[in-house]
Amino acid sequence: MSKSPLSINLCGIEFKNPIITASGTFGYGIEYSRFIDINKLGGISVKGISLKETSGNKMPRIMETNAGMLNAIGLQNVGVEKFIKEKLPILKKYDTKIIVNFWGKSVEEYVEVAKILDNENVDMLEMNISCPNIKEGGIAFGTDPKMTYTVVYETKKAIKNKPLIVKLSPNVTDIKIFGKMAQEAGADAISAINTLLGMAINIETKKPYISNITGGLSGPAIKPVAIRMVYELFKTVDIPIIGIGGIMNYKDVIEFYLAGAKAVQIGTANFVNPEISLKIIDDLEKYMADKNIENITDFTGKVEI
Amino acid sequence: MKGKVVSNTKLNDKYYLMEIECEEFVNKAKPGHFMMVKAQQYDYLYDPLLRRPFGVCDIERGRFKILYVLIGKGTNLLSQIKINSTIEFSEPLGNTFKYNGGKKVAMVGGGVGIAPLLFLARYLKNQGTEIDLYYGGKTEDDILMIDEFKKYCSHIIVTTENGKVGQKGIVTEPLQKNILQYDKIYACGPKKMLEATTKIAVENKIPIEVSLDERMACGMGACLGCLIYLKNDNGEIEQKRCCVEGPVFDGSKIVWSNQ
Numbered sequence: 001m002s003k004s005p006l007s008i009n010l011c012g013i014e015f016k017n018p019i020i021t022a023s024g025t026f027g028y029g030i031e032y033s034r035f036i037d038i039n040k041l042g043g044i045s046v047k048g049i050s051l052k053e054t055s056g057n058k059m060p061r062i063m064e065t066n067a068g069m070l071n072a073i074g075l076q077n078v079g080v081e082k083f084i085k086e087k088l089p090i091l092k093k094y095d096t097k098i099i100v101n102f103w104g105k106s107v108e109e110y111v112e113v114a115k116i117l118d119n120e121n122v123d124m125l126e127m128n129i130s131c132p133n134i135k136e137g138g139i140a141f142g143t144d145p146k147m148t149y150t151v152v153y154e155t156k157k158a159i160k161n162k163p164l165i166v167k168l169s170p171n172v173t174d175i176k177i178f179g180k181m182a183q184e185a186g187a188d189a190i191s192a193i194n195t196l197l198g199m200a201i202n203i204e205t206k207k208p209y210i211s212n213i214t215g216g217l218s219g220p221a222i223k224p225v226a227i228r229m230v231y232e233l234f235k236t237v238d239i240p241i242i243g244i245g246g247i248m249n250y251k252d253v254i255e256f257y258l259a260g261a262k263a264v265q266i267g268t269a270n271f272v273n274p275e276i277s278l279k280i281i282d283d284l285e286k287y288m289a290d291k292n293i294e295n296i297t298d299f300t301g302k303v304e305i
Numbered sequence: 306m307k308g309k310v311v312s313n314t315k316l317n318d319k320y321y322l323m324e325i326e327c328e329e330f331v332n333k334a335k336p337g338h339f340m341m342v343k344a345q346q347y348d349y350l351y352d353p354l355l356r357r358p359f360g361v362c363d364i365e366r367g368r369f370k371i372l373y374v375l376i377g378k379g380t381n382l383l384s385q386i387k388i389n390s391t392i393e394f395s396e397p398l399g400n401t402f403k404y405n406g407g408k409k410v411a412m413v414g415g416g417v418g419i420a421p422l423l424f425l426a427r428y429l430k431n432q433g434t435e436i437d438l439y440y441g442g443k444t445e446d447d448i449l450m451i452d453e454f455k456k457y458c459s460h461i462i463v464t465t466e467n468g469k470v471g472q473k474g475i476v477t478e479p480l481q482k483n484i485l486q487y488d489k490i491y492a493c494g495p496k497k498m499l500e501a502t503t504k505i506a507v508e509n510k511i512p513i514e515v516s517l518d519e520r521m522a523c524g525m526g527a528c529l530g531c532l533i534y535l536k537n538d539n540g541e542i543e544q545k546r547c548c549v550e551g552p553v554f555d556g557s558k559i560v561w562s563n564q
């Protein structure tokens with residue numbers, strides 16, 4: 001049998017298709033197993049893991065906005081130890097690639113978590129650098145080029161086995177600088193974008209809808225921003241780019257490919273329809289066959305300017 | 306899941322009752338369950354984006370009912386859905402009301418919080434339980450489906466804040482007077498009402514289950530957007546997901562100040 005048009009190789013890892021569920025929107029994978037066949041997914045990026053269990057922000061944490069939603073979950077997670085003991089063994093039963101999204105409050109914490117995960121039975125690591133650096137006055141690692149470089153460099157140095165994806169924050173004036181920093185610091189791939197900082201106010205109570213005041217905007221509303229950023233990154237870096245942001249259907253996936261993506265992640269759409277990732281895979285298969293395309297990566301970066 | 310809208314009736318300026326045909330859903334639904342409903346019927350429209358949570362109001366002969374109140378985009382769109390059209394929704398989600406063989410129970414409903422209590426009443430009556438319903442609303446418009454409840458309840462005590470129907474006042478007042486008759490309390494409605502009801506139940510050492518509302522994105526335990534805070538036996542505060550570990554909780558464990 002010839003190679004499937006949807007199979008891709010990402011940093012040496014073979015994915016049966018390029019559809020990966022995005023961190024924070026698919027729990028630890030297990031939550032959805034009751035509703036869909038996880039084995040069909042290309043991969044799963046699990047909810048961001050940290051060194052210690054984290055309880056997250058106060059309620060309310062979410063609010064729907066026009067064609068999108070705001071969230072300020074606060075990176076709630078079970079901690080790396082519990083993740084490995086309780087979640088990973090269940091997740092490993094499925095035939096899909098496991099990407100572990102992780103974060104820290106200091107460079108040391110990032111390094112520590114990455115070192116632990118480097119020796120576990122997972123496929124790739126994905127650094128979320130949209131987190132505040134407690135030691136540097138709470139500025140997000142992903143919004144200061146020097147801090148981005150340092151945290152990626154130190155983490156990459158500490159791990160031996162797993163490819164490292166760096167997930168960029170879109171809350172910067174020039175994403176290209178951050179892509180370049182991540183690449184120079186040793187990142188094996190880039191994923192973009194994380195959520196855009198936003199806010200919504202209830203005009204009756206005059207209070208923000210979310211207790212954290214601001215939250216991360218996701219969903220179809222952010223897709224044009226994400227497409228633009230993937231396009232800019234593709235022109236800047238040589239490492240593969242995983243496109244994320246507002247994908248709702250197979251056409252959106254193709255659009256991300258044209259902008260420069262080699263794989264994609266599906267986030268908020270999973271909430272709207274838990275079967276959506278599987279539907280996108282089916283639709284892409286049909287599309288590839290209809291158009292007689294050998295491999296989906298033939299589209300990567302093929303936007304005509 | 307998908308189903309056919311059999312009826313979508315305007316009950317008054319605020320409330321609608323939708324009846325949906327779906328054998329598969331009905332076979333799985335238990336009192337307390339809710340479902341996430343897609344408020345519009347087009348796959349290519351992304352606004353409103355998220356599905357809306359609604360309690361299972363009742364089931365009968367392959368059909369289930371949703372009693373809903375008009376709030377914003379989602380519920381207004383639902384109210385526009387035509388009979389015979391197809392609507393999408395999740396399977397029954399969440400936990401269920403527990404039944405511990407009580408002989409006589411009180412149900413306390415406020416406003417649209419009455420919705421899941423009808424299904425529960427049908428079920429408990431079948432188990433041979435005697436039910437009194439305490440039903441509170443702001444105005445007469447909030448008092449609905451009394452004839453349905455009459456089939457299952459021995460007494461129905463209605464209160465409205467404007468006094469146009471039933472007793473003038475709030476529903477916890479009559480409940481307070483009769484509380485010692487009951488083996489268990491089931492409640493659903495506004496948080497203030499649930500907190501007050503829980504206080505009365507706890508003071509009188511009567512078990513109470515309440516069904517809570519939280520904004521939900523996924524409804525399946527993945528987003529962690531719908532937390533409820535409970536106090537465990539060691540006095541520690543635990544976070545529970547309203548959509549998986551709830552929406553029904555032991556009222557006496559809820560940390561009301563955090564909700």
Ligand SMILES: Cc1cc2nc3c(=O)[nH]c(=O)nc-3n(C[C@H](O)[C@H](O)[C@H](O)COP(=O)(O)OP(=O)(O)OC[C@H]3O[C@@H](n4cnc5c(N)ncnc54)[C@H](O)[C@@H]3O)c2cc1C
Pocket residue numbers: 063064339353355356357358359360361362371372373374375376377378379380381417420421517518519520521552
């Ligand atoms: C478990 C559960 C069961 C429910 N059962 C019923 C029912 O049987 N009948 C009924 O009328 N309502 C019920 N609700 C409340 C119902 O979900 C909201 O009224 C509805 O989502 C409002 O949507 P909207 O688009 O009209 O309002 P908008 O204000 O435009 O909605 C904006 C966002 O906030 C959310 N939201 C707004 N109000 C609520 C609320 N009270 N609870 C949760 N999310 C909210 C919406 O889902 C949406 O994501 C239930 C809620 C939960 C959590």
Ligand SMILES: Cc1cc2nc3c(=O)[nH]c(=O)nc-3n(C[C@H](O)[C@H](O)[C@H](O)COP(=O)(O)O)c2cc1C
Pocket residue numbers: 022023024025047048071073075101127128167193194195217218219220222244245246247265266267268269528
């Ligand atoms: C509720 C929620 C939780 C999220 N949690 C994380 C997280 O823990 N780590 C992370 O890197 N991204 C997180 N994200 C961002 C998503 O992975 C994704 O980058 C973003 O939502 C944009 O994609 P989308 O528009 O398809 O949702 C979260 C998003 C949402 C909506």
Ligand code: FES
Pocket residue numbers: 520521522523524525526527528529530531546547548549
């Ligand atoms: S609504 Fe997503 S976890 Fe409850």
